Amino acid sequence: MQDWTIDRVLSDDRCLGFTKPDSNITCDLEPCGVWRKMRVSQCSKSCSEGMQITEYQCFKSTTSDIQVADFLCPERPKLIDVCNHGPCVIDPVGCSNLVPDCKGTYGHDICYGTYKPWAEVNCKATCGVCAHRAPSITTAPDLDDRCEQYLQGGQALELCVTKYRIWGERNCPTTCGPCIGAVDRPRDVNVRCEMYYRKDCLHPDYRQYMSAHCGRYCCHCYIDGNLCRS
Structure with missing residues (x-):
């Protein structure tokens, strides 16, 4: 306790009979804003791997049309993404x-x-x-709405290669297309695909080799490149 008349701190027992205020006070109960995709530019190339720019704006909530300041949203999603039209x-x-x-x-x-x-x-x-x-190449459409949800959640590896592979190949033929039937066949019998960095799957100098010889190891990188850029 501090006696403001003499400007010094007293021991707590001088405050007997008084309820001590809570030292932790809740503040700012407003939820964070959400980023909403507003416009996506055309891919910079009509074939092969190009780039496209996505514009985002911060809104009060997922159901609100009220735009708010950018600092009220979490970290902005990346603006430049890779696009590939075959x-x-x-x-x-x-x-x-x-x-x-x-x-x-x-x-x-x-x-x-x-x-x-x-x-x-x-x-x-x-x-x-x-x-x-x-x-x-025409592929069958996805049969389940959850295919897109897994992809947006960055779970292409689990959906198409590991945990849910059988379900994914059966129900998500479009999403999991690069992984269906893909196999690993390294040129050197003493080398395993797991010995390479995932980012090598997308590297311009190595992509052709990795796609041909480490198709299973790399296939989810071709579905969602964000999973293999580091």
Whole structure:
């Protein structure tokens, strides 16, 4: 207890007969806001792997249309995501790089961002801008609404490869498509796919090998790339 008339702290027994206030006081009972996806840009490429930008706005709740300040929402979802519309078919005659070894000299990122206009002229084959989309493979639709829920929850590995694989392959043929029938066949019999980093499944330099020889190990990365970027 503090005696304000003499400005000093007294022992608690001087406050007998008084209820001590609670030192923990609940504050800010308002729920956090939620991010809502407002607009998604077109994929930067019509085939192969490109990028797209998603715009989000913070709203008061999942059922409210009242927009609130961004700081009232948790961490903003990432704005840039990978999109893939299927493999490109390259015309070997009409599609070639004007600059030798574009990929080795500049890296795959040359196809995006500041240098994209230059790359689409000088590194056409590397960036796939002179290619057309390969015929799509028709798959059966998902039979259960939970397929999308698992995917949005970042559980593609459990749904399509491990815990719920049999159920997932039967009920989620579209979602689990890359994993159905996928097998691991490393070129070196002394090497197991588990010895590679998951991020190698998506690395531009290794993706073709990993897809061909470690299909089961990598398949969930092709369903949800966020699972294998680190």
